Amino acid sequence: MAHEKRHAFSVPTCLLIALLSLASIATLWLAVSHVVDTEREQAIESTMQADANLAIAFEQDLIRTLKAAEQVAAFARKSYLLHGKAPDIRGWIKDHTIREHMFTILSVVDAQGRIIASTQDTPPEVNYSDRDFFTTQQHTKEDKLYVSRAVFGRVSHQWRIPMSLRITLDGGGFGGVVVIAIDPAYLTHFYQHTAKASQTNTLVQVLGADGYTRGSQIGGTMDFDHDARAQPWFIRAKTHPVGQFVTDLPDRIPRIISYRTLDQYPLTVVLGTPLDQAVAGASKRHNRYWIAAGLTTLALLAVAGLLTIILARQRASTLALLASEARLTHATRHDALTGLPNRVLFQERCQRALATAQRHRRLVAILYLDLDGFKSVNDEYGHASGDALLKQAAQRLLQQVRATSQDTVARFGGDEFAILLDDLHARADTERIIRDILAALSEPFTIKGTTVQLSASIGAVEYPQHGNTLDMLMGHADAAMYAAKKAGKNQFMWWSPTT
Incomplete structure (x- = not known):
């Protein structure tokens, strides 16, 4: 035994x-x-936040570099127009009038593309009339610094980034250009002074509006004049000047990309931190x-x-x-997430309330409630955040029912709730509670530091006016709830035969 x-x-x-x-x-x-x-x-x-701040600093540094170049070019142009002859550019370098060592390759080019003044010895046969930095300024009236694609210098015999400023004569005619040529590495030199400079596979790039890089580094490897028109950041920058996202282009290494398009110049700075380093x-x-x-x-x-x-x-x-x-x-009678009664326990309490109401001729109301906009919050922030939101909503519902009564708040699943209001004196009592519920659920919710806004659609029925059985009352409440949702949400509706 x-x-x-x-x-x-x-x-x-x-x-x-x-x-x-x-x-x-x-x-x-x-x-x-x-x-x-x-x-x-x-x-x-x-990492995205840190890179966003770094991209801002990179942008500001590049703007300072370009403005300095523009000022040097404008100074040379003014001297040329004021005196009507080639300025003593070499003298400016010698006496430190031009102090930025990156701008030591400076030339004044006349309307025919001939070099009339330069910091370098230039053979007389050298002509820039076919260069992009020349033709672009020739066909525009705008007084803007133009940052060209990299070219192989006909005088320096080195790859350089030409930046030109238009010389406009009295009357508006084209008088040539002032051109400054700098090493492509100068455009990304800011990167060398950051903590990321020692990280391998970190992408730093200055990209032109034409889709070609003016300067680029991956780790310590320099590159320039690369076709980046197919890169996602170039495509996105056309419609969104600032952005961040994760991509595995251009070399199949997943990176967190942060980019910013300059307001004053048609250039975009790009930073790419390898994802494995960000989460190391x-x-x-x-x-x-x-x-x-x-x-x-x-x-x-x-x-x-x-x-x-x-x-x-x-x-x-x-x-x-x-x-x-x-x-x-x-567990079988309560909702695991919110701790509220589930459908089984709610129906038991409703049956008891209806039996008591029938004996003593009392009013009982049943509310069927659905959260408006919960699905979009759940999809955007994830199920964990959705669960936290449901818990908050459950607590707000409990605060609106009468503490001294037999009122019951239950969760049926998903974002659907039901409320039993027992021993009522008049319909006005029910409507007052419903309005309090709508107001409470309209208050902003905070999920992981983010504020979200919801509302509710409520269907309401009364015993015995809208039915004399629980199944009938629940069905009518459900229909009224959908009618309220269809009518515009954030409201309640009593059931009627036309619902």
Whole structure:
């Protein structure tokens, strides 16, 4: 007999322990996975913020460089127009009138493309009339610095980025250009003074509006005049001057891209931090998390096995089983996420309330409620944020019902809730509570530091006016709720035969 009782109790106990162990292990791994995902997202967000600030500094540094070049070119142009002859550019360099060493290649070119003054010795046969920096200024009336694509210098015999300023004669005629040629590396020299300079595979780029790079670095490798028209940041910059995103182009290395288009010049600065570097710190912690989760799983399994053996040999397993059954009973009658009664418990309470109302001729109201806009929040911020939002909504609903009454707030699943209002005196009491609920749910919700706005559509019925059975009342409340949603949301509607 003792043998039969012992085995009768041990079988469900072992099953319960196994299920709880598996549930605990699953919860553990899900929690670790959530932490890993969250920390990864935070690392990416942190890198994006840092890169956004760095891109602003990069943009400002490049603007200062271009403005300095424009001032030097404007100074040379003014001297040429004022005196009507070639300025002493070499003298300016010698006496440090021009102090920026990057601007030491400076030339004044007449309307026929001939060099009339330069910091370099120029053969008489050299002519710039076919150069892009010359023809662009020749066919425009705008007084703007033009940053050309890289060219191989006919005098310097080096690759340079020409920047030209138009010389406009009295009367508006074209009088030539002042051109400054700089090393492409100068455009990205800002990068060398940042903490990212030592990181491999970091992308730094200055991109022209024509889609060709004026200067580019990946790690320590320099590049220029690269066709970037197919790159996603060039395509996006056409409609969004500032942006951030993750891509695996151009060399199949995933990067966090931050770009900014300059207001004064048709150029875009681009920073690309390798994704693996951005999440490196988090990845190291994640490895420890997974190891800890594995060890904890082994410990849970060992504990579960030991507990099963102990409970199988003790009559105290009966108490553990009863406690477990009580917990399971509670779970079947309550919503796991919010702790509110579920559909089963709500219907039981409604049946009792209707029976009491029938005996004592009282009013009972049932509200069917659906959150407006919850799906878009859930899709945008994720299920974890959606769950947090549902918990907040549940608490707000509980605060609006009467604390001293038998009112019940229940969750049916998803973003659907039901409310039982018991022992009412008049319809005005119900409408007052409904308006309070609508106002409470219209207040902004805060999810992970982000504010979101929701509302609710509510369908309402009264017993006995709208039905004399629970199924009829629930069906009518559901129909009224959909009518309220269809009518524009953020409102309630009483059921009527025309609903």
